[in-house]
Amino acid sequence: MDSNLNQSNNSEGCTNYKNLNISENSLSTDFGVLLISHGSSLPYAEETFKDILEKYLSLTGHNTEVGYMKVAKPSISEAIDNLLDRNNNIKRIIAMPVFLAPGIHTNIDIPIILGLEPKETDPRCPDGNYPEDHYLMESKPINFNGEIDLIGCIGPDPQIISIINKKIESAISKSNSDINSDKTGVLLVSHGSRLNYNREFITDIYNQYKSQTDYSVSQGFMELCEPTIAQSINSMLESKDLDRIIVVPVFLAPGVHTKRDIPTILGILEDEDINNTHFSNDHSHSHVHSHDYSHDHSHDHAHGGLVEFDGEILYTEPLGSDDIIIKILKNRIESNI
Ligand SMILES: C[C@@]1(CC(=O)O)c2cc3[nH]c(cc4nc(cc5[nH]c(cc(n2)[C@H]1CCC(=O)O)[C@@](C)(CC(=O)O)[C@@H]5CCC(=O)O)C(CC(=O)O)=C4CCC(=O)O)c(CCC(=O)O)c3CC(=O)O
Ligand SMILES: [Co+2]
Numbered sequence: 001m002d003s004n005l006n007q008s009n010n011s012e013g014c015t016n017y018k019n020l021n022i023s024e025n026s027l028s029t030d031f032g033v034l035l036i037s038h039g040s041s042l043p044y045a046e047e048t049f050k051d052i053l054e055k056y057l058s059l060t061g062h063n064t065e066v067g068y069m070k071v072a073k074p075s076i077s078e079a080i081d082n083l084l085d086r087n088n089n090i091k092r093i094i095a096m097p098v099f100l101a102p103g104i105h106t107n108i109d110i111p112i113i114l115g116l117e118p119k120e121t122d123p124r125c126p127d128g129n130y131p132e133d134h135y136l137m138e139s140k141p142i143n144f145n146g147e148i149d150l151i152g153c154i155g156p157d158p159q160i161i162s163i164i165n166k167k168i169e170s171a172i173s174k175s176n177s178d179i180n181s182d183k184t185g186v187l188l189v190s191h192g193s194r195l196n197y198n199r200e201f202i203t204d205i206y207n208q209y210k211s212q213t214d215y216s217v218s219q220g221f222m223e224l225c226e227p228t229i230a231q232s233i234n235s236m237l238e239s240k241d242l243d244r245i246i247v248v249p250v251f252l253a254p255g256v257h258t259k260r261d262i263p264t265i266l267g268i269l270e271d272e273d274i275n276n277t278h279f280s281n282d283h284s285h286s287h288v289h290s291h292d293y294s295h296d297h298s299h300d301h302a303h304g305g306l307v308e309f310d311g312e313i314l315y316t317e318p319l320g321s322d323d324i325i326i327k328i329l330k331n332r333i334e335s336n337i
């Protein structure tokens with residue numbers, strides 16, 4: 001068992017456990033933990049989830065792997081192979097979507113990829129005949145005969161508010177301007193979904209945050225739902241004269257949405273960000289100007305309009321691999337063992 005553990009596995013997408021704290025106990029237990037992430041074509045989300053995995057392992061010692069729904073590696077199926085390579089005796093896999101809100105991905109895509117029944121009809125494709133190139137058609141079958149318990153995603157845990165507060169404080173501390181809270185608004189931005197859970201999630205977070213802050217607060221959606229980011233900022237400005245808006249992407253990891261789509265809508269995307277290869281991880285902006293954009297991708301992020309605001313926009317980091325997220329995952333998984 002030991003030699004197994006210390007072996008560095010170079011096959012593609014396999015986590016190298018050499019430096020990770022996986023307890024020997026976990027090899028005698030009969031379950032594995034699969035943390036399911038969305039996957040991104042930008043590298044940041046993988047960095048965040050590598051960190052989440054390392055922290056989760058050192059906290060629990062469970063035989064754990066991260067699997068990505070699309071784009072990134074290991075895929076969900078490969079992650080399950082990795083769990084079994086490490087311990088062939090597991091009878092059960094506890095699979096948790098590390099997503100903030102239930103939605104199409106958690107209720108339809110992930111169950112289908114795991115070989116389970118989808119929890120509802122897919123509004124993208126009600127007849128269930130997905131186009132051949134859809135990622136659901138491309139995913140490989142799962143090689144596991146045991147039981148897979150797909151548990152709920154993170155949801156509006158009250159502890160998320162303290163992460164939001166930290167991100168806001170950190171963005172403020174990097175800003176040069178000194179503006180009182182009376183003139184500051186906070187916009188909580190959520191992804192948006194064809195299903196209603198995303199709205200329920202952000203509304204719950206909004207109500208919790210609002211009851212604990214002096215700032216004017218509002219919520220807005222990046223895509224698929226209203227109010228859009230622009231509508232939300234406009235109505236904040238109509239009801240109050242603000243000098244500064246702090247925009248919090250209530251997302252887990254930096255990715256296409258937080259690095260490109262939301263900055264585009266806000267008018268704070270720097271040109272090099274589009275073709276980025278490397279830019280600072282520490283990416284809290286303070287911008288007082290806006291750019292013109294040529295918007296050439298076919299997706300509908302900008303349909304809700306672009307933002308025009310001549311005050312300061314402070315854009316915070318997403319929630320990331322904060323220890324609170326790790327504790328939430330641990331509690332949730334342990335209550336399902
Ligand atoms: C179903 C769909 C909407 C629809 O069309 O109905 C949808 C829905 C949701 N995505 C969510 C999260 C993230 N989405 C991304 C990224 C991408 N998502 C895209 C598509 C779709 N996403 C539609 C499928 C269309 C189809 O089937 O073809 C991509 C491919 C295209 C694009 O959006 O342009 C783009 C490219 C990535 C790339 O290739 O790089 C990332 C990673 C990142 O940002 O990089 C995160 C994690 C953010 C984080 O870390 O929090 C959540 C919130 C989940 C939660 O609460 O956590 C929902 C809501 C829900 O599940 O309903
Ligand atoms: Co998505």
Ligand code: NI
Nearest residue numbers: 223257299301
């Ligand atoms: Ni999108």
